[in-house]
Amino acid sequence: SCNDFYAYDLAITTNAWCFDKKESFQKEKFDSLLKGYQQHANMSNDEKSHFNTLLRGAAMRILVTRLYDQLYHPDGAMVVPKDPFEFFDIMKWHQNNSIFDS
Numbered sequence: 783s784c785n786d787f788y789a790y791d792l793a794i795t796t797n798a799w800c801f802d803k804k805e806s807f808q809k810e811k812f813d814s815l816l817k818g819y820q821q822h823a824n825m826s827n828d829e830k831s832h833f834n835t836l837l838r839g840a841a842m843r844i845l846v847t848r849l850y851d852q853l854y855h856p857d858g859a860m861v862v863p864k865d866p867f868e869f870f871d872i873m874k875w876h877q878n879n880s881i882f883d884s
């Protein structure tokens with residue numbers, strides 16, 4: 783993030799901030815996030831129409847990173863790996879839903 787499309791950064795943030803622990807989408811949080819985002823950059827129609835793809839890609843990125851962290855977690859490390867399947871469920875949600883239709 784921070785080195786690519788702003789819409790991709792928005793997708794990463796949406797996945798991290800707009801789902802509760804049961805992986806339920808929190809529309810009001812997304813609306814607030816989008817409102818703040820649009821004060822600095824407007825989403826183009828192209829970005830809106832492809833945002834679901836960005837959301838799934840962002841979820842896949844975190845899922846794979848967390849899987850790697852679990853598989854290659856050094857013995858005695860102070861950091862506890864996070865659950866990768868949280869983002870698997872978010873990715874599945876995006877496969878079945880459009881964020882702008884919620």
